Amino acid sequence: MINKKISIKDIAKLTNTSITTVSFVLNGKGRISKEITKKILDVAAKNGYEPNRMAVGLRTGVSKVIGLVVETIGGPFFGAMAKVIEEEAEKEGYRIIYCSTNNNIQKGKDVIRMLSQQLVDGYIITPMKGLEKDIQSLVANEKPVVLIDGYFPGLDIPHVLVDNHGSAFNAVNHLLKVGYKKIGLITADLDLIQLQDRTRGYKDALKINNIKEDKKLIFKLPFDTDKDKAINSIKAFIKQQKQMDAVFFTTNYLGTMGLESIKQLELNIPQDLAMVSFDDNEIFSLYPPGITTIQQPTYEIAKSAIDLLLAQMGADRHNISKIKLQIPSKLIERGSTAEKKEVLVKN
Amino acid sequence: MINKKISIKDIAKLTNTSITTVSFVLNGKGRISKEITKKILDVAAKNGYEPNRMAVGLRTGVSKVIGLVVETIGGPFFGAMAKVIEEEAEKEGYRIIYCSTNNNIQKGKDVIRMLSQQLVDGYIITPMKGLEKDIQSLVANEKPVVLIDGYFPGLDIPHVLVDNHGSAFNAVNHLLKVGYKKIGLITADLDLIQLQDRTRGYKDALKINNIKEDKKLIFKLPFDTDKDKAINSIKAFIKQQKQMDAVFFTTNYLGTMGLESIKQLELNIPQDLAMVSFDDNEIFSLYPPGITTIQQPTYEIAKSAIDLLLAQMGADRHNISKIKLQIPSKLIERGSTAEKKEVLVKN
Secondary structure, three states: OOOOOOOHHHHHHHHOOOHHHHHHHHOOOOOOOHHHHHHHHHHHHHOOOOOOHHHHHHHHOOOOEEEEEEOOOOOHHHHHHHHHHHHHHHHOOOEEEEEEOOOOHHHHHHHHHHHHHOOOOEEEEOOOOOOHHHHHHHHHOOOOEEEEOOOOOOOOOOEEEEOHHHHHHHHHHHHHHOOOOOEEEEEEEOOOHHHHHHHHHHHHHHHHOOOOOOHHHEEEEEOOOOHHHHHHHHHHHHHHOOOOOEEEEOOHHHHHHHHHHHHHOOOOOOOOOEEEEEOOOHHHHHOOOOOEEEEOOHHHHHHHHHHHHHHHHOOOHHHOOOOEEEEOOEEEOOHHHOOOOOOOOOO | OOOOOOOHHHHHHHHOOOHHHHHHHHOOOOOOOHHHHHHHHHHHHHOOOOOOHHHHHHHHOOOOEEEEEEOOOOOHHHHHHHHHHHHHHHHOOOEEEEEEOOOOHHHHHHHHHHHHHOOOOEEEEOOOOOOHHHHHHHHHOOOOEEEEOOOOOOOOOOEEEEOHHHHHHHHHHHHHHOOOOOEEEEEEEOOOHHHHHHHHHHHHHHHHOOOOOOHHHEEEEEOOOOHHHHHHHHHHHHHHOOOOOEEEEOOHHHHHHHHHHHHHOOOOOOOOOEEEEEOOOHHHHHOOOOOEEEEOOHHHHHHHHHHHHHHHHOOOHHHOOOOEEEEOOEEEOOHHHOOOOOOOOOO
């Protein structure tokens, strides 16, 4: 049995009343006799009448929908967070809709505008430079917003993310402690605060260990390079920097492509090149000898983000704007950073 | 400079006109003098007035938004498709919003209702049993719908998916051709047509090669088992079926957990156990000796799905309902299915 949606007009016809009467009854307005009210409600219920949510939303401003703006759909990091956010939101009767920005400012602007024109009660957004005004404008219009995975320095918008600086510092410090000295950095050429914080962590770990920073050991992969090209340029960088004995990858996808590059160059991990990557995933745990990673606390980030958002929808809203959480990560040590064995003669 | 959204009321105030006048001008209705029209439009433009999309949508029924309902957010298969669908939709001025069902029927129903109450012009949905009526009801209300990754047998709803039966048949046939004889099947205990089609492909490949099906070699993992438990039960199955010389995993995540199980059991691939998995990914290409996979044509599936959806929004809509595409996959042969070497004495 497939019903076409029944309209107010249909109900008026079926009950021999006017559209105005039906509308009054369904909206609980006007003074309509009990008998007619019952008749209309019965017909509406029997035929599965659903109030037009857009119309209701226009009137009440509440949709019970949260918009989640992520970098890309797909990928284990956002996938794991999405699951937690959905579960927690559902407990409070909220549904999630997702949009992606693909790190494109114009797309980010469009998506935020689209969501604000749809019925969205609140936003969880992975921010990027260029969206400051769009997001501030949501806040100015009293829309609850929480940023995840990044933030805008200097702006009072609640956010939750991993301690990027501390995580990178710990990873590079670990490499130095187990004997690696010429540590390279492979990052993406993107103007994202989280990548800058990770790079600062790398530099500060060198500094505190009295190692001079070597600009030649830093490689920034241009954004949106296709995969084969990216692997070739990582291979070229590794081949050129023969003195490099370890490398730190600032993101999951860079680490995965790095693994592919190292495999193609037929280098042994960690004897020829040690490595650490940001973001744990199955490849890193499975690939022999196991790749050391910085495991982001996805559950804690997601849970804190949705809690902060829901709190803004409640009574506490005005105490939230300054909440800025940086959650520590965990360094998962595996074979790729085993203690360095000194080789007397190399090449 | 952060603007609060300017309203029609604000514009009326700023131009010394009435709300009705402003509304007439902005909606191109009524006869307002050129001078006042210009004044109102200038103020509206200068202050970044945006027509309320919900209100416009209620009037016109067009939102330029497509709803994409996927199984889970995250994961390489939907991620790759999402990218293509977004790119193609954007060329036609459409934005995508995503929702996930997590294979939960009630959630699927809720999400479809939510999208239909929002301003969504069309739907791309990964279907599951139990959503037949909800999806037929969209179609009955003349909403464009395309199903991906699955379909409803017997219903005329356009859909695009890989040839699941043929793909599984080819994979198992390949295992038999290179010498494996006791081939196991590991699948998920989910009532999904695509998994049934893959299982049929496995059985038909055995049949055509005159191998008798052995029920003991088929293992169905209960849905929503947590990862550690799943790996333990896969390990128990592999240990119990010692005669099994190869195994076919019907999904990406089963294959990945299978790899972990085989690693934990310290079995050699393919000497102790050969394997093939549905869905190619980076783990399978990187993990030594390379895992043979069925690579789904994600680009073709995604492109066909969005093309079919956009066509339904155009003039051809009534010729679309019977279009059912099954796109062939590619078997990527790697070391995990190297030709079987007969060992005279084993154990």
